[in-house]
Amino acid sequence: MVQAKWNGAVIAESDDIVMVEGNHYFPRDSVWSKYLMHSDTTSHCPWKGDASYHSLIVDGEINEDAAWFYPAPKQAAAEIEGRIAFWNGVEVA
Template identity: 85%
Template sequence: MVQAKWNGTVIADSDDTVVVEGNHYFPRDAVWSKYLMHSDTTSHCPWKGDAAYHSLIVEGEINEDAAWYYPAPKEAAAEIKGRVAFWKDVEIG
């Protein structure tokens, strides 16, 4: 079981993560929605496509843009469709 934790709280856990460029992408249904907050941030990867972001909110603290996903990944990254990855001090293990 791989878990994503931030601020002492498990944000996601799954036996079915996909690792791309060292990042674990969790199935969307393995991520606790109550900890996600919409963000307007976007970015672009030449081979994966356009990413969208969520901030995390746990115990009243916010970790801006700490989760990202590709709503419509390019064909080369099709395996991460419907999955979420984390960074910015989120512990994966």
């Protein structure tokens, strides 16, 4: 079981992980939504498409834009549709 942890909390866990560019993409339903806060941040990847972000909130502490996902990935990245990845201090193991 692969877990994503931040600030002492398990944010996500699943055996169904997709690896892309060294990042673990978790199925959306394996991520605890209680730790996700909407973010207006977006970014663009030439081959994956436009990414949207969530900040994490655990015990009142916020990790800005620590989770990202591609709402409508390009065909080359179709395998990450419906999945979320983490960074910025989130431990994945």
